[in-house]
Amino acid sequence: xxxxxxxxxxxxxxxxxxxxxxxxxxxxxxxxxxxxxxxxxxxxxxxxxxxxxxxxxxxxxxxxxxxxxxxxxxxxxxxxxxxxxxxxxxxxxxxxxxxxxxxxxxxxxxxxxxxxxxxxxxxxxxxxxxxxxxxxxxxxxxxxxxxxxxxxxxxxxxxxxxxxxxxxxxxxxxxxxxxxxxxxxxxxxxxxxxx
Numbered sequence: 001x002x003x004x005x006x007x008x009x010x011x012x013x014x015x016x017x018x019x020x021x022x023x024x025x026x027x028x029x030x031x032x033x034x035x036x037x038x039x040x041x042x043x044x045x046x047x048x049x050x051x052x053x054x055x056x057x058x059x060x061x062x063x064x065x066x067x068x069x070x071x072x073x074x075x076x077x078x079x080x081x082x083x084x085x086x087x088x089x090x091x092x093x094x095x096x097x098x099x100x101x102x103x104x105x106x107x108x109x110x111x112x113x114x115x116x117x118x119x120x121x122x123x124x125x126x127x128x129x130x131x132x133x134x135x136x137x138x139x140x141x142x143x144x145x146x147x148x149x150x151x152x153x154x155x156x157x158x159x160x161x162x163x164x165x166x167x168x169x170x171x172x173x174x175x176x177x178x179x180x181x182x183x184x185x186x187x188x189x190x191x192x193x194x195x
Contacts (some may be wrong), residue, residue, distance in 0.1 A: 001109050003119065005034055006058040008109050009173075012086060018102040020087035020095075024054035026122070030082035030110060032075050038080045038115040038178075040064075042157070043125040044095045050088035060158035066174060067158075071179040078189045082110050086128050094125055104129070117185050119150055120178060123157030130158045142174035144181060151181060 002008035013027045028045040031054050048058035055062050056075075065075065073079050078105070085095040085103040091138075095103075121127035124137040131145050131152045147154045155178075156171045182189050 001105075001112060003113075005113060007108070008133060012106045014158060015086065015103075015106070017086075018099045018178055020085060020089060020099055020103075024072070024087040025050045027054050027084060027085060027086045028053055028088075029106075030080060031055060032080035033078055034080060034114060035112060036078060036080040037050045037117045037189045038073070038079045038120065038182060039111065040120045040122060040185055041126045041130060042081070042083045042122045044083050044085040045088040046092050046159075047088065049083075055083050056158070062160045067175050070172070071175045072190060073192060080110075080114055080116070082107055097132060100125075100129055108148065110189055111169075118178070118181060119152045121152065123160065124154075126152035142170070142177050144177075151185065153178065153181075 002011065004018050009029050014023060015027065028049050042055055044184075045055060045071050045152045046058055046060075047053055048061070048066055055061070062070055068074060068079070076082055084107060085099055086106055087103075089099070106141055119130065121130050124135065127140075131147065135154055137154055141154045143153065153174070155174045157168055158171075161167045161171045
Protein backbone atom coordinates (compact mmCIF):
# COMPACT_ATOMS: atom_id res chain seq x y z
CA UNK A 1 0.00 0.00 0.00
CA UNK A 2 1.17 3.47 -0.90
CA UNK A 3 0.61 6.31 1.56
CA UNK A 4 0.51 9.09 -1.04
CA UNK A 5 -1.26 9.69 -4.35
CA UNK A 6 1.85 10.46 -6.38
CA UNK A 7 3.56 7.15 -5.66
CA UNK A 8 0.33 5.19 -6.13
CA UNK A 9 -0.49 6.78 -9.47
CA UNK A 10 3.08 6.47 -10.77
CA UNK A 11 3.16 2.75 -9.96
CA UNK A 12 -0.36 2.12 -11.28
CA UNK A 13 0.43 3.79 -14.61
CA UNK A 14 3.20 1.22 -15.18
CA UNK A 15 1.10 -1.80 -14.14
CA UNK A 16 1.56 -5.02 -16.13
CA UNK A 17 -0.09 -7.47 -13.70
CA UNK A 18 -2.61 -8.87 -16.20
CA UNK A 19 -3.17 -9.18 -19.95
CA UNK A 20 -5.33 -6.07 -20.14
CA UNK A 21 -2.14 -3.99 -20.25
CA UNK A 22 -1.29 -5.46 -23.69
CA UNK A 23 -3.96 -3.52 -25.57
CA UNK A 24 -4.47 -0.35 -23.55
CA UNK A 25 -3.89 3.15 -24.84
CA UNK A 26 -4.01 4.64 -21.33
CA UNK A 27 -4.30 3.46 -17.76
CA UNK A 28 -7.51 5.03 -16.44
CA UNK A 29 -6.42 5.81 -12.90
CA UNK A 30 -9.38 7.91 -11.72
CA UNK A 31 -10.42 11.53 -11.47
CA UNK A 32 -11.87 14.04 -9.05
CA UNK A 33 -11.42 15.46 -5.59
CA UNK A 34 -8.96 13.34 -3.62
CA UNK A 35 -10.50 14.58 -0.37
CA UNK A 36 -14.02 13.64 -1.46
CA UNK A 37 -16.50 12.13 0.98
CA UNK A 38 -18.27 10.40 -1.92
CA UNK A 39 -16.54 7.96 -4.27
CA UNK A 40 -18.07 6.45 -7.41
CA UNK A 41 -16.70 3.15 -8.71
CA UNK A 42 -17.38 1.72 -12.18
CA UNK A 43 -16.35 -1.61 -13.62
CA UNK A 44 -13.71 -0.55 -16.13
CA UNK A 45 -12.83 1.81 -18.97
CA UNK A 46 -14.51 1.65 -22.36
CA UNK A 47 -13.08 2.86 -25.66
CA UNK A 48 -13.45 6.61 -24.98
CA UNK A 49 -12.05 6.23 -21.48
CA UNK A 50 -9.06 4.26 -22.81
CA UNK A 51 -8.36 6.97 -25.39
CA UNK A 52 -8.72 9.90 -22.98
CA UNK A 53 -7.37 8.29 -19.80
CA UNK A 54 -10.38 9.39 -17.72
CA UNK A 55 -13.35 7.36 -16.42
CA UNK A 56 -16.88 7.88 -17.75
CA UNK A 57 -16.24 10.23 -20.67
CA UNK A 58 -18.37 8.54 -23.34
CA UNK A 59 -22.17 8.71 -23.72
CA UNK A 60 -22.65 6.96 -20.37
CA UNK A 61 -20.34 9.49 -18.76
CA UNK A 62 -22.33 12.37 -20.25
CA UNK A 63 -25.52 10.94 -18.72
CA UNK A 64 -23.71 10.42 -15.41
CA UNK A 65 -22.54 14.05 -15.44
CA UNK A 66 -26.11 15.30 -16.06
CA UNK A 67 -27.45 13.28 -13.13
CA UNK A 68 -24.56 14.39 -10.91
CA UNK A 69 -25.22 18.04 -11.79
CA UNK A 70 -28.91 17.64 -10.92
CA UNK A 71 -27.91 16.84 -7.30
CA UNK A 72 -25.05 19.40 -7.09
CA UNK A 73 -22.24 16.90 -7.56
CA UNK A 74 -19.32 17.44 -9.93
CA UNK A 75 -16.50 15.07 -10.87
CA UNK A 76 -13.97 17.91 -10.66
CA UNK A 77 -15.15 19.44 -7.37
CA UNK A 78 -16.77 17.24 -4.76
CA UNK A 79 -16.60 13.55 -5.73
CA UNK A 80 -13.99 11.05 -6.92
CA UNK A 81 -14.57 8.51 -9.71
CA UNK A 82 -12.53 5.33 -10.13
CA UNK A 83 -12.92 1.89 -11.69
CA UNK A 84 -12.56 -1.76 -10.66
CA UNK A 85 -10.02 -2.33 -13.42
CA UNK A 86 -7.81 0.42 -14.76
CA UNK A 87 -7.35 -0.89 -18.33
CA UNK A 88 -10.00 -1.46 -20.98
CA UNK A 89 -11.17 -5.05 -21.46
CA UNK A 90 -11.16 -5.94 -25.21
CA UNK A 91 -14.40 -5.04 -27.02
CA UNK A 92 -15.74 -3.62 -23.72
CA UNK A 93 -16.41 -7.10 -22.33
CA UNK A 94 -16.88 -7.51 -18.57
CA UNK A 95 -13.60 -7.66 -16.66
CA UNK A 96 -12.87 -11.29 -15.74
CA UNK A 97 -12.62 -12.29 -12.07
CA UNK A 98 -8.86 -12.81 -12.32
CA UNK A 99 -8.41 -9.37 -13.92
CA UNK A 100 -10.46 -7.81 -11.13
CA UNK A 101 -8.31 -9.60 -8.54
CA UNK A 102 -5.07 -8.40 -10.15
CA UNK A 103 -6.35 -4.80 -10.20
CA UNK A 104 -8.32 -4.52 -6.96
CA UNK A 105 -5.32 -3.46 -4.84
CA UNK A 106 -5.06 -0.20 -6.82
CA UNK A 107 -8.68 0.56 -5.99
CA UNK A 108 -8.30 -0.50 -2.34
CA UNK A 109 -5.33 1.86 -2.05
CA UNK A 110 -7.39 4.71 -3.57
CA UNK A 111 -10.20 4.03 -1.07
CA UNK A 112 -7.68 3.95 1.79
CA UNK A 113 -6.27 7.35 0.76
CA UNK A 114 -9.68 8.98 0.21
CA UNK A 115 -11.47 7.38 3.20
CA UNK A 116 -14.91 8.10 1.69
CA UNK A 117 -18.05 8.13 3.82
CA UNK A 118 -20.11 6.92 0.84
CA UNK A 119 -19.18 4.57 -2.01
CA UNK A 120 -21.48 4.35 -5.03
CA UNK A 121 -21.00 1.31 -7.28
CA UNK A 122 -22.09 1.93 -10.85
CA UNK A 123 -23.41 -1.34 -12.26
CA UNK A 124 -23.63 -4.97 -11.25
CA UNK A 125 -19.96 -5.92 -11.58
CA UNK A 126 -18.63 -3.22 -9.26
CA UNK A 127 -21.50 -3.78 -6.81
CA UNK A 128 -20.96 -7.56 -6.71
CA UNK A 129 -17.25 -7.12 -6.02
CA UNK A 130 -17.52 -4.31 -3.48
CA UNK A 131 -20.91 -4.55 -1.76
CA UNK A 132 -21.93 -8.22 -1.90
CA UNK A 133 -21.38 -11.03 -4.41
CA UNK A 134 -25.06 -11.94 -4.81
CA UNK A 135 -26.40 -8.42 -5.30
CA UNK A 136 -29.44 -8.16 -7.56
CA UNK A 137 -28.82 -4.80 -9.21
CA UNK A 138 -32.32 -4.46 -10.66
CA UNK A 139 -33.90 -4.96 -7.22
CA UNK A 140 -31.24 -3.59 -4.85
CA UNK A 141 -30.06 -0.42 -6.58
CA UNK A 142 -30.67 2.69 -4.50
CA UNK A 143 -30.43 0.80 -1.18
CA UNK A 144 -27.66 1.63 1.28
CA UNK A 145 -25.56 -1.12 2.85
CA UNK A 146 -23.05 -0.42 5.61
CA UNK A 147 -19.70 -2.16 5.28
CA UNK A 148 -16.64 -1.38 7.42
CA UNK A 149 -18.26 1.87 8.56
CA UNK A 150 -18.83 3.07 4.97
CA UNK A 151 -22.27 3.58 3.44
CA UNK A 152 -22.41 1.77 0.08
CA UNK A 153 -25.03 1.91 -2.63
CA UNK A 154 -25.36 0.28 -6.05
CA UNK A 155 -26.76 2.28 -8.95
CA UNK A 156 -27.75 1.21 -12.43
CA UNK A 157 -24.84 1.65 -14.80
CA UNK A 158 -25.30 4.72 -17.04
CA UNK A 159 -24.77 2.54 -20.12
CA UNK A 160 -27.65 0.28 -19.00
CA UNK A 161 -29.89 3.35 -18.64
CA UNK A 162 -28.91 4.46 -22.16
CA UNK A 163 -29.82 1.00 -23.50
CA UNK A 164 -33.20 1.15 -21.73
CA UNK A 165 -34.30 4.80 -21.27
CA UNK A 166 -37.39 3.63 -19.32
CA UNK A 167 -34.97 3.14 -16.41
CA UNK A 168 -34.10 6.86 -16.25
CA UNK A 169 -36.68 7.78 -13.57
CA UNK A 170 -35.54 5.02 -11.18
CA UNK A 171 -31.88 5.83 -11.88
CA UNK A 172 -32.55 9.48 -11.05
CA UNK A 173 -34.42 8.48 -7.90
CA UNK A 174 -31.19 6.83 -6.71
CA UNK A 175 -29.37 10.15 -7.10
CA UNK A 176 -31.99 11.84 -4.94
CA UNK A 177 -31.52 9.11 -2.31
CA UNK A 178 -27.76 9.70 -2.52
CA UNK A 179 -28.22 13.46 -2.08
CA UNK A 180 -30.27 12.87 1.07
CA UNK A 181 -27.60 10.56 2.51
CA UNK A 182 -24.86 13.10 1.70
CA UNK A 183 -26.80 15.80 3.55
CA UNK A 184 -27.23 13.41 6.48
CA UNK A 185 -23.65 12.18 6.98
CA UNK A 186 -21.20 14.30 4.96
CA UNK A 187 -19.69 17.52 6.28
CA UNK A 188 -18.09 19.25 3.29
CA UNK A 189 -19.45 17.72 0.06
CA UNK A 190 -21.99 20.50 -0.44
CA UNK A 191 -20.17 23.39 1.24
CA UNK A 192 -18.63 24.62 -2.02
CA UNK A 193 -21.77 24.26 -4.12
CA UNK A 194 -24.33 25.85 -1.81
CA UNK A 195 -22.81 29.31 -1.42
